[in-house]
Amino acid sequence: MLLPRRVPLLSFILLVVGANADSFENTAIVRTVDLGGSVVQVATTFAVKALEANARVYTIALGDAEMQKTSWLEARVKGQATPLAVTDHPGSTDNGVHLVDIILPKPLALNATLNIILDAIQTHATFPWPERASQQEPQSLKYGSDLFVLSPYKTLVQRTKIKSPTPNIHGFSTPEKMEDFTFEEPVTKSGATITYGPYNNIVPSANAAFVKKYQRPVQVHFEYDYPVGEVSKLLRTAEISHWGANLNIQDEIWLRNAGPELKGHFSRLEHQTQAFYNRAASHVIPGLTLHLPAGIRNTYYYDLVGNVSTSRLRTAPSVPKDSPNKQYSVLELKPRYPIMGGWNYSFTLGWDAPLADSASWDKSTGKYIVEIPVLTPFPATVVNDAELKIILPEGATDVDFATPFVAHSTSFSTHTTYLDTTGRPAITLRFTDLTEKHALPLYVSYKVPLSAHLKKPIAVAVAFFSVFVFGLAARRIDLRIHQK
Numbered sequence: 001m002l003l004p005r006r007v008p009l010l011s012f013i014l015l016v017v018g019a020n021a022d023s024f025e026n027t028a029i030v031r032t033v034d035l036g037g038s039v040v041q042v043a044t045t046f047a048v049k050a051l052e053a054n055a056r057v058y059t060i061a062l063g064d065a066e067m068q069k070t071s072w073l074e075a076r077v078k079g080q081a082t083p084l085a086v087t088d089h090p091g092s093t094d095n096g097v098h099l100v101d102i103i104l105p106k107p108l109a110l111n112a113t114l115n116i117i118l119d120a121i122q123t124h125a126t127f128p129w130p131e132r133a134s135q136q137e138p139q140s141l142k143y144g145s146d147l148f149v150l151s152p153y154k155t156l157v158q159r160t161k162i163k164s165p166t167p168n169i170h171g172f173s174t175p176e177k178m179e180d181f182t183f184e185e186p187v188t189k190s191g192a193t194i195t196y197g198p199y200n201n202i203v204p205s206a207n208a209a210f211v212k213k214y215q216r217p218v219q220v221h222f223e224y225d226y227p228v229g230e231v232s233k234l235l236r237t238a239e240i241s242h243w244g245a246n247l248n249i250q251d252e253i254w255l256r257n258a259g260p261e262l263k264g265h266f267s268r269l270e271h272q273t274q275a276f277y278n279r280a281a282s283h284v285i286p287g288l289t290l291h292l293p294a295g296i297r298n299t300y301y302y303d304l305v306g307n308v309s310t311s312r313l314r315t316a317p318s319v320p321k322d323s324p325n326k327q328y329s330v331l332e333l334k335p336r337y338p339i340m341g342g343w344n345y346s347f348t349l350g351w352d353a354p355l356a357d358s359a360s361w362d363k364s365t366g367k368y369i370v371e372i373p374v375l376t377p378f379p380a381t382v383v384n385d386a387e388l389k390i391i392l393p394e395g396a397t398d399v400d401f402a403t404p405f406v407a408h409s410t411s412f413s414t415h416t417t418y419l420d421t422t423g424r425p426a427i428t429l430r431f432t433d434l435t436e437k438h439a440l441p442l443y444v445s446y447k448v449p450l451s452a453h454l455k456k457p458i459a460v461a462v463a464f465f466s467v468f469v470f471g472l473a474a475r476r477i478d479l480r481i482h483q484k
Contacts, residue, residue: 023055024048026155027113033162035143035220037228038258038382039435040069040122044149045078047115050108058102059089060118061150061206063215067098069122071382071433075102078115095208097150123382123433128228128260129221133341135270139259139283140170141224147175147196147216152206159197167192168223175216187218194220225282228259231383232344234434238372239391240355242448243456247358250350251376255335259283261342285339290376291328293358294319296351301333303347310334318357321371349376367398367445374404374431377439386431388442391415394424394455396446404440407431419459 028047033040048058062070075084082105089099108114126141133139149158162172172194178186181199188195196218203210235252260283292299295318301311311334316327335345358371375386392399399412407429414423427444 023050023052024058024153025051026151026153027157029149029151029155029158031149031158031160033143033145033160035126035141035162035164035222035224037126037141037224037226037380038123038230039380040125040143042120042122044118044120045115046118046151048108048113050110050112050114053110054107056104056107058104058116059152059206060100060102061152062098062100063146063150063211064096064098065144066122066146069125070120071123071435072119072121072437073100074119074437076117076119077105078117080105084116096211097206097208099152099206121435121437123435126224126228128258128341131260132263133260133283134263135267135284135340137263138168139224139228139341140221141228142219142221144217144219147218148199148202148205148214150205150211150215151202152204154204155202156200157197158199158202159195162194162196162220164192164194164220164222166223166225169194170221170223172220173216173218175218180214226380227257227283227285227339229285229378229381230256230258231378231381232256232385234375234383234386236375236386236388237391238388240359240370240393242355242393245355247353247355247370247372248350249353249373250348252346252348254344254346255285255288255339256344257283257285257339257341259341262340266340283341285335287332287334289379290331290333290349292331292351292376293353293373294327294329295357296329296353299331299349299351301331301347301349303336303345305336308333308336308347310336318354321357321360362445365445367447369443369445371441371443373439373441375434375439377436379436381435383434383438384432386434388429388431389415390427390429390444392425392427392444392446393448394420394422396425396448399425399427399444399446401427401442401444403429403442405431405438419456419463421455421459 025048026046027049029044031042031044033042046058046060073086075086076082077084084105085103087101087103089101102116104114125145126143129140129142143162145162147160149160169189169192172187172189175186175196178199181202182197184198186196205211205214231253233254237250239248241248294316296315299313301308312332314330316329319325319327333349335347337345339345355370360369361367362369372388372390374388375383390401409430411428413426413428415426416423429442431438
């Protein structure tokens, strides 16, 4: 799970307080799940009451299945936009339960109340069912989750609302043996919303005993009218050039349609007919619309066959780095063929941008600081594996970087290209399960001494001088054939 590191971690002593089950009580928990394709939005509201004075660390619990699916987690106080610090709970956890601490903005007094909203993004939480579909058939998905929201505190009432994009819900699970928590219907359906609960007087549930006895898996089978796209692999290269005052970004993208696989043969006639009558199949990816940085130039888009001309770019002018008005260049891409369910399409996308739009110089440290986006946001799409390689100017020293979230691995290497002598330092970062929320900038800082700036002109001068020396020497060599 990738947690945003927006606030520095607090001390171990402060975080341990969150483990006390007598610190809070949940007067109500409401979880709302907005179903989607490869990305599912989950918002959980905790109505919290402090049972002791100066309570400040609130602990939430995630089950194993939920932990594996959650790729983004952010907490905030209801009515406020500033996110709260979210950190892993120190120490060991019970089997099947993972604890996460939320640092409240200020300590709560005894019997004080607060509403905490936990926003999460789940990836790979749905799967196509049936697994194969023809061009004429609709697309249906299944979503699975746990019935109860686990918590180390007592909960007075709890509900889970699962919202489908359409009211065409084929089926859903009905949990049994819920008499300990409710005497009403354990699940109800109203339009496109399925509600589990209310369940009352739930004891602290963040333990293996409760999970084994009461936790139930639930599934919802629903119709989905949009393509399920995922990027199986993304390789991004960001090359910083001081001589050209340029930042080059190049993405190698492996796009896949994760919807139901195409059953039977593909019919071009059927596809054109559906497009003509504006009723294209829901599980077909006809193209992409991407938001690129403002002020870009020399944009290129090609695949294995060659340059692809079926694209349209609307470029926005450059804006100052501290400007509150963010603008984007809009790029519309259309692959060579419609991407059906289970099909893949790989292509390369790149552009140049003025280095001044993303770079600055810190006079106090003598370092350059460059802002580099981790990825281009793909709407409603998950990036399974991402690799970001940052190539710094030749001779850069004192290299450091800061990421908006934790990378799975980091490595350093040397990249050598034309007119290089000792090569350029490079940083390679690897991530998994990225979404639009992860399209944040990272910052890399470094120093470039004057001697490093002179390497390239010296190399060019030596190269030209060598050519002239070779020419002078070649003129003195007689290559004619002489008769004896």
